[in-house]
Amino acid sequence: MFSILRATILTALVPAAVLCAPQKRATSAPKEPFQLYAYGKDIGGFPLFYNKGLAFAGNPDKSAANDSNAAVVSFVTGDNNAWVGSPVNKTTDWNNVTLFVPTNATQDTRVGFLPSSNGGNSSIETTGFSFYGNTGMVIKPDGTVEMLFTGLVIDAEIVQVYWNDTSSGQVPITLRSMAPSSPPPSVPATPLEPANPNA
Ligand SMILES: *[C@@H]1O[C@H](CO)[C@@H](O)[C@H](O)[C@H]1NC(C)=O
Ligand SMILES: *[C@@H]1O[C@H](CO)[C@@H](O)[C@H](O)[C@H]1NC(C)=O
Numbered sequence: 001m002f003s004i005l006r007a008t009i010l011t012a013l014v015p016a017a018v019l020c021a022p023q024k025r026a027t028s029a030p031k032e033p034f035q036l037y038a039y040g041k042d043i044g045g046f047p048l049f050y051n052k053g054l055a056f057a058g059n060p061d062k063s064a065a066n067d068s069n070a071a072v073v074s075f076v077t078g079d080n081n082a083w084v085g086s087p088v089n090k091t092t093d094w095n096n097v098t099l100f101v102p103t104n105a106t107q108d109t110r111v112g113f114l115p116s117s118n119g120g121n122s123s124i125e126t127t128g129f130s131f132y133g134n135t136g137m138v139i140k141p142d143g144t145v146e147m148l149f150t151g152l153v154i155d156a157e158i159v160q161v162y163w164n165d166t167s168s169g170q171v172p173i174t175l176r177s178m179a180p181s182s183p184p185p186s187v188p189a190t191p192l193e194p195a196n197p198n199a
């Protein structure tokens with residue numbers, strides 16, 4: 001509930017000009033390609049990374065499955081303001097993947113990536129990504145602005161990214177294009193309740 005309240009407050013702060021121009025990117029959109037960094041309570045700017053089609057923030061080398069294909073993602077803006085990602089400094093079995101957030105048509109609240117061959121479905125939203133300043137957001141076709149990213153602390157260097165869900169102990173996060181000025185500290189050592197991926 002807190003995240004929803006907070007997102008509502010953030011939404012209320014977005015100027016009408018942005019709301020009236022849903023297809024235009026905010027003027028201060030970052031230079032491309034850009035990376036995204038997660039910020040929230042005790043989460044000080046972990047880079048967004050890809051692991052098995054899902055979005056995490058932190059250190060890909062510490063991914064749960066120790067997956068050599070996990071890598072930090074660098075983005076460019078594609079058609080309809082999709083954010084298309086490629087691995088940074090790594091050769092992986094994925095490339096040109098499209099960031100998605102779930103829609104309210106699904107119970108699966110995890111944020112992830114689609115392969116370029118996949119056009120998506122009604123359970124996910126892949127278009128309308130934009131920036132307010134350096135903060136990532138989604139602008140719906142009707143102009144509604146949503147900033148509903150949440151993060152579940154998996155361990156000291158891994159946070160899993162969710163959308164509009166605090167039910168497993170996720171905390172509200174923002175995804176920003178700005179890197180932290182110093183390497184982000186580990187999150188507190190006692191992890192929150194682990195996620196039930198099917199919750
Ligand atoms: C992950 O893989 C690396 C290299 O293959 C290995 O050195 C490391 O111990 C592994 N870590 C875990 C947690 O399995
Ligand atoms: C990629 O490599 C550059 C140059 O070695 C380095 O400065 C940068 O930190 C690396 N980025 C990541 C995400 O590892």
Ligand SMILES: *[C@@H]1O[C@H](CO)[C@@H](O)[C@H](O)[C@H]1NC(C)=O
Binds near residue numbers: 095096
């Ligand atoms: C990714 O997409 C870009 C633009 O469509 C293309 O130039 C590039 O070759 C693609 N890269 C891979 C590895 O598919």
Ligand SMILES: *[C@@H]1O[C@H](CO)[C@@H](O)[C@H](O)[C@H]1NC(C)=O
Binds near residue numbers: 004103104146164
């Ligand atoms: C966020 O979740 C709440 C409660 O599950 C739901 O009522 C609301 O429609 C969701 N909002 C969006 C934008 O998906």
Ligand SMILES: *[C@@H]1O[C@H](CO)[C@@H](O)[C@H](O)[C@H]1NC(C)=O
Binds near residue numbers: 105
């Ligand atoms: C999802 O959101 C749309 C508009 O935001 C709304 O019309 C629809 O009723 C919602 N569906 C559910 C299942 O909550």
Ligand SMILES: *[C@@H]1O[C@H](CO)[C@@H](O)[C@H](O)[C@H]1NC(C)=O
Binds near residue numbers: 114121122123
């Ligand atoms: C929609 O796409 C998501 C992400 O790939 C997938 O998890 C989900 O099963 C798909 N839903 C349907 C109804 O195909």
